Amino acid sequence: MIIAVLAVQGDFAEHKKMLEKLGVSCVELRKKEDLFQEYDGIILPGGESTVQGKLLRELDMFDSLRLQIEDGLPVLATCAGLILLADNIENDDRRYFKTLPVTVKRNAYGRQLGSFHVENEFKGIGVIPMTFIRAPYIKSVGNGVEILAKEKEHIVAVRYMNQLAMSFHPELDEDERVHKYFMEMVQEYNKTSKSL
Ligand code: GLN
Numbered sequence: 001m002i003i004a005v006l007a008v009q010g011d012f013a014e015h016k017k018m019l020e021k022l023g024v025s026c027v028e029l030r031k032k033e034d035l036f037q038e039y040d041g042i043i044l045p046g047g048e049s050t051v052q053g054k055l056l057r058e059l060d061m062f063d064s065l066r067l068q069i070e071d072g073l074p075v076l077a078t079c080a081g082l083i084l085l086a087d088n089i090e091n092d093d094r095r096y097f098k099t100l101p102v103t104v105k106r107n108a109y110g111r112q113l114g115s116f117h118v119e120n121e122f123k124g125i126g127v128i129p130m131t132f133i134r135a136p137y138i139k140s141v142g143n144g145v146e147i148l149a150k151e152k153e154h155i156v157a158v159r160y161m162n163q164l165a166m167s168f169h170p171e172l173d174e175d176e177r178v179h180k181y182f183m184e185m186v187q188e189y190n191k192t193s194k195s196l
Helices: 012-021 032-036 049-058 062-070 080-085 177-195
Strands: 002-006 025-029 041-044 075-078 086-089 100-105 115-122 126-133 137-141 146-151 154-160 163-166
Touching (some): 012 025, 012 177, 025 032, 032 062, 049 062, 080 086, 080 100, 146 163, 163 177
Parallel strands (some): 002 041
Antiparallel strands (some): 137 154
8 A cells, every 4th residue: 555645845854754654655746746646545734725725726736636536546635635626715715625525624623722632533533632723613414424533513624535634643652553444445445446
């Protein structure tokens, strides 16, 4: 199994470290040609969605990456990555891939509560640590979107077909279970796509 980590901006190095810990091979996506390597899943890291979106367009990576996601390649998106996937952004006019039918609010916890750490239940995994950094939350979800975690009344993790997206940063904690959950999605995808 090979996982591609988008590495144009943000905390991609932390995702790579997590993959190494799990013994999973990874490649970096830094330029257009990198999108034509062999890989079985993609990680969209946290960072700054506006910068990532702009770079993806400047580097001419945007459309190919969107097509891969639309085609069903498993994606794990954290924080800014969630914003890139979202259909709608409540407090921003910019839109990116629009492959995930949710409305998000950027920097939703305000300046005061810019960063915080909590533990909450994640459906199918159990209680996990959650680190939020100038995080968005999910205001509403469309048909077929499964809610996996909440922080107080707000939705902070969802799954929609091949897309697993969350407001917080599992790559910044020691707990490996979210990445393992994603690996299972990738294995499942490999089984079904190879049996077709
Ligand atoms: N605030 C950032 C954005 O809007 C996301 C923060 C993060 O990824 N930690 O893109």
